[in-house]
Amino acid sequence: MSTDRIEVYVSPDGSPFADGSHGYPARDLETAMRLVRGRRAPGQLAVVWMSGGEYPVRETLELGPGDSFTTFAALDPSEPPVLRGSVRIDGWTESAGADTVPAFAAPAPRAQGRCLYVDGRRAPRPRHPRDGFLRIEEQEGLDPNGSFVGTLFDGADRFRYREGDLPDLVDETAVEVVVPHYWVQERMPIRSIDPERREIVSSLRSIFALRDDAANDFARYYLDNVGEAFGQVAGEWYLDAGAEGGSVIRYAPRDGEDVATLEVRMPVLDVFVRATGTPEKPVRGIRFEGVRFLEADFDEVPAAVPPFGVREDPMLPADGRFAADVQAASTVPAAVQFTYARSCAIIGGAVERVGGYGVSFGDGCRGNLVSGVRFDDLGAGAIRSGGSVDASSEAFNSANEVSDCEITRGGRVYPSCVAVLFQHGSHNVIAHNRISDFFYTGISVGWMWDYLDSPSQGNRIEGNHVFDLGQGLLNDMGGVYLLGIAPGTVVLGNHIHDVQCANYGGWGIYLDEGSSYVVIEGNVVHDVSSQAYHHHYGREVTIRNNVWAYGGHGQVSITRPESHVSFTFERNIVVGDGSPGFMGTEGDRDVRNYTILSDLNLFWDGRPVTGAVRAANGVKTTDVDGAVRYELTQPLDDAWHERGHDRHSVTADPRFVDAGSRDLRVLADSPAFELGITPPDVSGAGPRPGELRRHPLVAPTLQDQFPRPQG
Numbered sequence: 001m002s003t004d005r006i007e008v009y010v011s012p013d014g015s016p017f018a019d020g021s022h023g024y025p026a027r028d029l030e031t032a033m034r035l036v037r038g039r040r041a042p043g044q045l046a047v048v049w050m051s052g053g054e055y056p057v058r059e060t061l062e063l064g065p066g067d068s069f070t071t072f073a074a075l076d077p078s079e080p081p082v083l084r085g086s087v088r089i090d091g092w093t094e095s096a097g098a099d100t101v102p103a104f105a106a107p108a109p110r111a112q113g114r115c116l117y118v119d120g121r122r123a124p125r126p127r128h129p130r131d132g133f134l135r136i137e138e139q140e141g142l143d144p145n146g147s148f149v150g151t152l153f154d155g156a157d158r159f160r161y162r163e164g165d166l167p168d169l170v171d172e173t174a175v176e177v178v179v180p181h182y183w184v185q186e187r188m189p190i191r192s193i194d195p196e197r198r199e200i201v202s203s204l205r206s207i208f209a210l211r212d213d214a215a216n217d218f219a220r221y222y223l224d225n226v227g228e229a230f231g232q233v234a235g236e237w238y239l240d241a242g243a244e245g246g247s248v249i250r251y252a253p254r255d256g257e258d259v260a261t262l263e264v265r266m267p268v269l270d271v272f273v274r275a276t277g278t279p280e281k282p283v284r285g286i287r288f289e290g291v292r293f294l295e296a297d298f299d300e301v302p303a304a305v306p307p308f309g310v311r312e313d314p315m316l317p318a319d320g321r322f323a324a325d326v327q328a329a330s331t332v333p334a335a336v337q338f339t340y341a342r343s344c345a346i347i348g349g350a351v352e353r354v355g356g357y358g359v360s361f362g363d364g365c366r367g368n369l370v371s372g373v374r375f376d377d378l379g380a381g382a383i384r385s386g387g388s389v390d391a392s393s394e395a396f397n398s399a400n401e402v403s404d405c406e407i408t409r410g411g412r413v414y415p416s417c418v419a420v421l422f423q424h425g426s427h428n429v430i431a432h433n434r435i436s437d438f439f440y441t442g443i444s445v446g447w448m449w450d451y452l453d454s455p456s457q458g459n460r461i462e463g464n465h466v467f468d469l470g471q472g473l474l475n476d477m478g479g480v481y482l483l484g485i486a487p488g489t490v491v492l493g494n495h496i497h498d499v500q501c502a503n504y505g506g507w508g509i510y511l512d513e514g515s516s517y518v519v520i521e522g523n524v525v526h527d528v529s530s531q532a533y534h535h536h537y538g539r540e541v542t543i544r545n546n547v548w549a550y551g552g553h554g555q556v557s558i559t560r561p562e563s564h565v566s567f568t569f570e571r572n573i574v575v576g577d578g579s580p581g582f583m584g585t586e587g588d589r590d591v592r593n594y595t596i597l598s599d600l601n602l603f604w605d606g607r608p609v610t611g612a613v614r615a616a617n618g619v620k621t622t623d624v625d626g627a628v629r630y631e632l633t634q635p636l637d638d639a640w641h642e643r644g645h646d647r648h649s650v651t652a653d654p655r656f657v658d659a660g661s662r663d664l665r666v667l668a669d670s671p672a673f674e675l676g677i678t679p680p681d682v683s684g685a686g687p688r689p690g691e692l693r694r695h696p697l698v699a700p701t702l703q704d705q706f707p708r709p710q711g
Contacts, residue, residue: 006039006046008032009075012053025051029061029072029083036070046070050291052079056087060271065281074290080349085269085335086117086295089249092259101234101252104259108239108247109268114225114413115297115355115379116237116249117265122353122377122412123237123251126229127178128167133220136179137162137198139210144217153312155206155322157188159218160198167228169193171242176224177202179323180502181213183440183476184416186323187224189301204303204323213475214503214622267297267355271333277340279364279394286341290348296335297355297379304331309389309423309447328444329417332380334360340394341365350374351382355413361385363395371693374406379413381438385422389448391455397425404687405433415439415473418481419466423447424455432463432693434686439473441481441510442466442496448484449513458488465686470500470529477501478510478534479525485538487517495682497662499528503628506552507534514538522680524664526550531557531583541567545678547664549575553618553630554583561593569598571677573654573666578607580616580632582640591615592639600675601649606659611635613651650675 008020014027020035029048036046050072063070074080087109095105116123138160142151169175172190177200179186188202210219230238231252240248249266253259272293277283303321307313310326325331335354338344339362350373351358357380359370365387375382382405387397402420411417419435422428422445435442443461448454466479479496482489496508506529509520515538524547525532532548535541537560548555555574558566574581581603584591605613612635621629640646655670657663666672666679673679 004044006036006044007049008035008046009049009051010055011051012055028055030059033061033063033067037066043069048072049075050081051075052081054082054084057083057085057269057272060269061273063273063275063283063286065277065283067275067286068284070285071287071289072291073287074349077290077348080290080292082292082294083272084294085272086265086267089264089266095250101231103231103250103252105240105248105250106264108249109266110299111241111247112299112301113239113266113297114301115267115295115353116251117295117353118235118237118251119263123235125225126227126232126236126238128223128226128229130229130232133222134165135162135220136160136210136218139218142209142211142218144211151209151211153207153316154209156210157203157205158199158201159210161200163198166193166223167226169226169228171227171240174225174227174239174241177221178224179206179210179219179221180415180473181211181219182208183327183474183505184208184324185414185474187301188323202323204321207304207322207324207326214628215625265295267295269296270298271337272296272335274337275339275341275344277342277364279340282340282342282364283338283344284342286344288346288349292350292352293335293354294350295353298333302331302333311449324416327416328421328441329380329414330384330386330421330423332356332384332414332417334358334384336360337362338365338368339363341368343367345369345371346373348372350376352376355379357384357417358382359384361387361397361400363387363397365397366399368400369403370405371401371403372405372687372690375410376406376408377412378410380417381410381419381421382407383420385425385428387424389424389455391426396455397428399427400425401429401431402433403429403431404693406687407433407435409437411439418442418444420444422456422459425459426455427458429460429462430464431460432686432688433465435464435466436468438469439471440469441477442469442479444481444483445489446483446486446515451485451514451516454484454486454514456484456486456489459486460490460492461494462490462492463685464494465682466494466496467498469498470502470506472500472502475501475503476505478507480508481510481512482515482518483512484514485516489518491518491520491523493522493680493682493685495685496523496525497527501529503622504530505534506530508532508548508551510534510536511538511541512536516540518542521545522678523547524680524682526662526664528552531555533557534559535566536560537562537566539564539566543567543569544571545680547573547575547680548581549573549664550577551579554579554581554616556582557584558594559589561589561595563595566594566596569596569601571600571675573602573672573677573679574604575654576605576613578605578609580605580609580612580614582615584615584617586617586619586633591617591636592643596645598645599648600677601646602654602672602675602677603646603649603651604653609635611637613637614646614649615640
């Protein structure tokens with residue numbers, strides 16, 4: 001292997017005929033890679049130095065094993081190169097058909113697309129109804145009062161709508177039915193409408209029954225991309241694929257906007273980079289340093305296609321095309337894709353304004369790094385890692401890291417996505433990211449339901465700041481969400497707050513089906529709509545030295561109490577505001593049925609219910625509209641103590657620095673210290689300063705290793 005390094009330069013004003021020298025740079029990455037491939041010896045290092053500026057990208061950069069050990073780096077980190085997958089829309093003319101606001105039209109570069117950006121802002125599409133939701137009248141054969149589990153996967157590609165609910169649609173095939181329910185959002189493109197039967201038929205089948213998630217009724221829905229609603233609200237756009245002379249973009253400017261001077265852009269690229277290896281020849285050492293990936297969307301909207309890696313896969317049609325994934329938008333493609341990749345990295349830079357996930361690690365990805373990247377305005381989440389369920393397979397994923405990233409404004413097309421989703425995989429690190437403004441879960445690790453053997457072990461979720469999730473749209477979510485048996489997995493030092501579900505399940509840290517042998521330590525979780533910690537079922541989890549505070553329905557709960565020890569709960573600070581520490585539900589979920597070891601905790605409540613500071617039961621009721629209410633009915637502090645729980649715990653003010661502003665560090669005179677509690681301080685959660693990000697297993701950046709070229 002040659003120790004010499006190939007260096008090729010690119011610049012936005014470069015030439016397609018250049019030799020790639022510093023004085024005669026190429027103008028795009030395709031040209032640069034032709035030069036690299038023509039010069040390199042097997043295994044030789046190569047660097048593509050990228051000058052600052054904008055690089056229009058119209059085709060995916062395909063990288064394979066022969067392109068291993070290539071770094072694409074900003075020549076000057078203060079002037080990042082921008083790979084831009086959109087085109088500017090020009091040629092605006094006044095548009096007929098606007099309702100109440102002025103509108104303009106221009107030729108569209110694509111016949112399909114869900115994304116249009118106006119001066120860097122994602123523009124919404126017109127919807128019906130303008131606010132709120134419609135309600136499905138009937139899914140044939142479905143009883144909305146039937147079994148939740150028994151009918152869950154009874155999806156359909158058609159339903160009846162209620163009289164008077166639909167406007168006359170000139171181009172019904174341009175419209176999508178959007179159904180938010182359970183923990184997913186179905187997107188069902190309309191294939192046809194039968195007005196006599198009041199039946200909508202979709203080209204995709206819903207993955208779940210079209211029923212409400214809480215009310216005994218059929219599901220809510222709205223129509224997206226409704227041309228008849230365009231022109232009612234300024235700032236919206238509509239893609240008119242059936243316009244005379246070809247597809248047209250219509251836009252209604254906001255007050256003060258001049259369409260002639262606006263930068264209106266539509267993506268024309270699906271994927272920026274696809275680095276693809278094989279089990280025998282993985283792609284290695286591909287790195288992007290300080291590169292900004294901007295604006296991509298799907299030419300053809302991808303259907304969700306099984307297998308999804310869930311228990312029900314054998315019963316789902318293998319050739320099925322569904323309107324949603326079973327969970328987490330887990331098959332939605334990404335703008336930057338790696339498969340069978342080893343020691344690849346994206347360091348610094350950004351992935352912004354994309355139609356799906358930002359980055360994906362497909363089968364066989366190991367030892368890869370995403371660090372210090374800004375993810376913003378995403379159709380789905382920031383990072384998705386899949387891989388085989390078989391830990392001995394070459395397709396298994398492990399030892400990947402996502403750290404020090406800013407991740408915000410996700411789920412704009414697929415709200416059921418996860419900001420950082422790691423399905424099967426071991427010894428991964430998700431650390432010091434700031435995650436906000438999503439509609440579902442922040443970090444999800446594991447993909448095995450029940451007490452079946454799971455390969456997702458030894459993962460570390462540390463120092464993340466996760467907040468502003470849910471926003472009242474979906475259900476069954478957590479700031480951090482785990483699935484399956486996971487020995488060696490640690491959830492440490494995270495700050496999680498402001499998680500708001502639609503009806504049920506807005507939790508801070510959520511251990512779902514079978515989650516076991518996990519250590520949860522040093523986290524601060526507060527202000528969530530359900531409980532700060534929720535344990536569906538699992539065994540022998542260790543929970544210590546955390547703050548659990550201000551949950552809407554108590555601080556800690558278990559859905560399925562079992563005979564074995566669910567968790568050990570010691571030296572935690574548990575604070576309510578008229579809601580108890582441990583909250584059960586009358587019946588099978590009675591708090592007195594919890595099999596746990598709990599002691600040496602500090603309890604407090606700013607508005608205590610007599611006899612219900614530490615433990616209580618309540619009754620859950622559901623309104624006609626599906627809203628869930630929880631009423632405390634049984635104070636059980638004495639019964640809790642009689643069962644041997646918290647015999648050495650204390651009820652006292654923890655002496656927070658400033659509870660009102662949610663500074664939940666404790667003062668020096670806090671009684672927590674007398675209990676041996678190590679009060680957590682999560683002021684350092686989120687991205688660290690650059691000098692603190694170095695890790696002994698992570699290779700330094702190119703700028704650290706070599707002097708920057710001059711001249």
